[in-house]
Amino acid sequence: MDLPVDEWKSYVFQKWSLLPKSIQVTISTAETLSDIFLHSSLLLQPEDEMFLQNLSRGYLVEKDPNAPLFYREEGNKKFQQKDYMGATVLYSKMCLKDIMRAQMHGYPERLQPKMMLRKAECLVTLGRRQEASQTISDLESSFSAKPTLAAAQFQILQTNLCRLKMKAQEKESLTETFPAALTKALEDMDLKGENGQVPSASSSVSLRTDPLRGRYLVATKDILPGELLVKEDAFVSVLHPGEMPPLRHLESKWDTRVTNGDLYCHRCLDHTLATVPCDGCSYAKYCSHDCMQQAWDLYHSVECSLGGLLLTLGVFCHIALRSTLVARFEDASKVIRKLCSEIRNRDTCSPERETLVQTLTCDLGGESENKGKMLEPPVPGCDLNGKYESNYNAVFHLLPHTGNHSPEHRFLCALSVSALCRRLEAAGCYKPAAAVPPGSGSELDVWGVAMLKHVLQLQCNAQAITTIQHTGSKENSVTNSRQVRLATGIFPVISLLNHSCSPNTSVSFISNVATVRASQQIGKGQEILHCYGPHQSRMRAAERQQKLRSQYFFDCSCAACQNEKHSAATGPRWEAFCCRSCGALMQGDDVLICGSTSCMESVSRDHLISRLQDLQQQVGMARKLLRNDKPERAIQLLLGCQRDAQSFLSGEHSLVGEMEDDLAQAYAALGDWQKSATHLQKSLQVVEVRHGPSSVEMGHELFKLAQLFFNGFAIPEALNTIQKAEKVLMVHYGPWNDEIQELQKMKSCLLDLPPIPAGPSVQGPNVFFQ
């Protein structure tokens, strides 16, 4: 998804392998990014562009005049099934203008208001007040003045609108208006420019640089867990298309599946059900007309016609293009213009040119080359006053590690960017300057070089923007949550943080704003560290090292990696096997021997692995039963699995914890809150061993447990667990997290309850989870 699609990748790699050796050498040994780009660009043939164009056509990005009719029918089906969410999304896949367009293709006009009304009704039912009123006002403005509408029809429309508005008002008191809450959340987190050097960071940190660590942030005073350290808007972010195979893999002409693109704003990443689609394409949808306009002015006017190509070339190319488009509006666009004049005046030598050449080449020789130049500000990416801001200048100075990428990879990136440049030129997005002397690089080439630099930078500097998605069936009032990747963005300040496999911070997102909080106490003078992905609770040291070396080009020597080097061969406890006779942990590599000195048990690892795989398969079947509303059978199967697990897995094995979690889900589905809570508490113990007592994973488990106690009316336990969950989640997310808000609602509900009459209560206050 980040890189181009496989077909294009293998096409380019084949092209590379067939190049004459001498050309391969020229490109491999090219010293500057502009040389790599210009040499590769010359090799891009019309047939290559044709191949790419055919791939791009596989994506459904153009407006189809027949689509509204189709989506209306599919939406109606969902509406009848009371799947209001699905119906809204399908109704939203078209906008009023689409419907107007469809009219010319025989779309019955009398059905238009009906469909829009249904969409508004769905939104009201779902409690999406803001989006509902937006849809209602769209309806009013578009149809009230329509002379073609018969009087009787007009009246029906008006009556329905009134009814809907009343319904919306009734709901209003129950639901919080989302954008208002969001605005407040973001205001509450303001850093108020207290850090003069790095305005997106708090005054508790300061920017340093040294030859070993490069640029990094350090604590200037003692920091407490939960303290906000960085709050930064993405310089640019690109929404992930989600699992959306191109058209040729689909039987149906239109996709009725709900993807990220249907649920989140293309520009600000806000969650929204009533998206406003772009007039020109079918893949960009926004939360509001404002967002659509802003995106159009900043970048979408160029991107709109390139949808299929950008999906084919991958997210990194898309971010590279968008970064340069956004930069046009910044002072830092001078960087690009300066570069341009530099390439044009290849033969003239000026101090300015020196700096610029350096900016483009600095990475080939490593960072050290960058030092000692008088024209460079003290820390790369800072302005002349030493201020490091989240702007294009900072983005431009992120390291592309050009020399570390393989020649094939550089060729792939360069050729992809060249193809993008040709399309930009063909689409009239770029107009060549009048007086470019022949033989010298054009402004378009400079644009290409800048984009190539961004694509290469992104491998080490792209930040995944994640969100917590809640899963769980309608009947099951305990929601599971999982972290999903929503978008990829560039955050120049967060990019300053070095990696640790056991970091002292936690990153979370609201829309496309990232916040970094201390996840533990950080002493004055300590470095602020962030995990690039390979976390000690998710991967073993060897796996982490391999990942960090191949993607980020360094060997990790963080505390966790140091400790693991010296620790015994048992591996982490959540992967450990235990002895079938005495229950002690097994040790060793290919043959495992019981860790207890008085026991002689031994077994081959292969045998244990195959037992583990069988067990995983069984658990998978149980989950399927659970999803298909067969909790009793799931419980039977899971209890059998548990007995099996006891004979060879450690009690803290992650699969043992997952089974407890599944059992908790199954009992919750049956309404047996007590049994459910007992199992969830056991799962909690495993999560604690693996991720630590104040980890975000622990927070999510505690949240689930709080829901269970709440549903089961176990008031003291519920209040106690709510408090624990709040404490943990607050450290990672701050007060405006959805789960914390939910916990607070639960708490106030419990505290407001009248004294409970004696006798068991059958119905818990389930209202919150429906």
Ligand SMILES: [Zn+2]
């Ligand atoms: Zn938006």
Ligand SMILES: [Zn+2]
């Ligand atoms: Zn568009």
Ligand SMILES: [Zn+2]
């Ligand atoms: Zn490490």
Ligand SMILES: [Zn+2]
């Ligand atoms: Zn033993």
